[in-house]
Amino acid sequence: MFKIGDIELKNPVVLAPMAGVCNAAFRLIVKEFGAALVCAEMVSDKGILYKNEKTLDMLYIDEREKPLSLQIFGGEIETLVEAAKFVEKNTTADIIDINMGCPVPKIIKSDAGAKWLLDPDKIYEVVAAVVDAVDKPVTVKMRMGWDDDHIYAVENAQAVERAGGKAVALHGRTRVQMYEGTANWDIIKQVKEAVNIPVIGNGDVKTPEDAKRMLEMTGCDGVMIGRAALGDPWMIYRTVHYLETGELMDPPTPKEKIEVCLLHADRLIQLKGEKLAIMEMRKHAAWYLKGLRGNAKVRNALNECETREELESLLREYIATLEAKSEQDIAVV
Ligand SMILES: Cc1cc2nc3c(=O)[nH]c(=O)nc-3n(C[C@H](O)[C@H](O)[C@H](O)COP(=O)(O)O)c2cc1C
Known part of the structure; x- marks a missing residue:
């Protein structure tokens, strides 16, 4: 069990935010399969501020899914802050997460997503401004760096902590890597050792045994599971059960x-x-x-x-x- 701010999580298993996938329908299923925390798909700050109908629909939360983390993304501090305030006021999300990992060119072009990763000072500024504006715990999800020559995961996570962020989720890949290669879990360990806020490890947890290995190898507080849960919410259930009992359940029929x-x-x-x-x-x-x-x-x-x-x-x-x-x-x- 660990806590993000004052939100208690009953086990270490977290559903990753996935655009086009993690809406209330899928999240509720994953919740019913035992995830301690479900993360909603990323929502554009501008979409929220312009009251875009589709964007506002994405803010729908079913009370049975809670605790829930709602992720926003954007390229400017002012709009991110306003979007966070809107989420605070108009939704029952428990946690507000800032996306600093999205590698998709459309998102990068608007200065959002992974681009923040090149500048820990900027990360501090953004997170501090959002933390200042809302009461809900603020967290950040990030990739480990921009490319192999620009890996500032430790500095970036420390900036999040100094700014008042309540947890960091770290995907052990760079922006340039997209989804290629394998996720680097060693960097998750380095970040865990460098900060006092909870660290949620992410990247290539494909089996319940992987989840256990990541927890043991890195010391992280939570494991975030993305692609392995697609069409397979049992992955969540089997992981929670395996971590609790050491017993590997059969896959579904x-x-x-x-x-x-x-x-x-x-x-x-x-x-x-x-x-x-x-x-x-x-x-x-x-x-x-x-x-x-x-x-x-x-x-x-x-x-x-x-x-x-x-x-x-x-x-x-x-x-x-x-x-x-x-x-x-x-x-x-
Ligand atoms: C279809 C899809 C959509 C995604 N959308 C988001 C998103 O909205 N926000 C985000 O922070 N990460 C997003 N990601 C990244 C995942 O949250 C996660 O970091 C990545 O898939 C690595 O974890 P995995 O190896 O367990 O899949 C997405 C990934 C996939 C496959």
């Missing part, structure tokens, strides 16, 4: 996967309406089916799927053929 995929779809439909939700579910459904036998055909069909009914029948037909195949296999044995 194909049928369980499909039931949760449909629950995810239903929650997304409530949130966004059927048309948008089903479009968005195409990628999720493919993730839920990842690793299952002979799924190429159904994955193609899912790409064209337009209604809840179609989604369900494609998934159920696939499962039926999968079960028939297993029975044949058993008969052959």
Whole structure:
């Protein structure tokens, strides 16, 4: 258990913020699978200030997901501060997180995301201004540096701490790396040793055993899981259980996967309406089916799927053929 400001987290497992993925529908599922903290997808400060309808919809929080961290990004101190104040006043988010890791060119061009990482003084200034403006705990999620020649993770995390930030989440890759190579966990250890606020390690935690190794190797307080949870909220549940008991639970059956995929779809439909939700579910459904036998055909069909009914029948037909195949296999044995 650890604390971010006065927010108590019941275990070390944190869902990473993921744009286009971490809305209330997915977050609630991950929460129900045991994550101590769920992070919302990044929200543009300007989108908030201009009251862009889509952006404001992204601020929706279901009380059952809490505690929740809401991430904002932007390129100027003034707009970030105003957006943080808006989030403080108009949402029940428990934590306000500032994105300093996004490597996407569109975000970098506006001076936001990973660009802050080149200048610890600037980070201090930004975080201090946001901390000053709100009562909720402020945290920062960052990459370890810009490129191999500009790795200021320790200085940057210290700047966050000095400015009153209440935790740092560190992805052990540089901006230039995007998602290439492997995440550097050693830098997570160095940052943990250099600050007194909680450090959440992130990058390449793909199995429950990876989570344990990261905690042990780096001494970090929490592990943040991103891609491994896509279509696999069981990863969260199995990790929490493994960390608590040392016991590795079986992965879900194909049928369980499909039931949760449909629950995810239903929650997304409530949130966004059927048309948008089903479009968005195409990628999720493919993730839920990842690793299952002979799924190429159904994955193609899912790409064209337009209604809840179609989604369900494609998934159920696939499962039926999968079960028939297993029975044949058993008969052959
Ligand atoms: C689809 C996707 C969207 C992401 N969106 C965000 C985001 O909105 N904010 C952020 O700080 N990081 C974002 N990230 C980065 C993740 O939070 C995380 O740092 C990264 O995926 C490494 O962790 P992993 O190896 O567990 O996936 C995103 C990653 C993915 C794959």
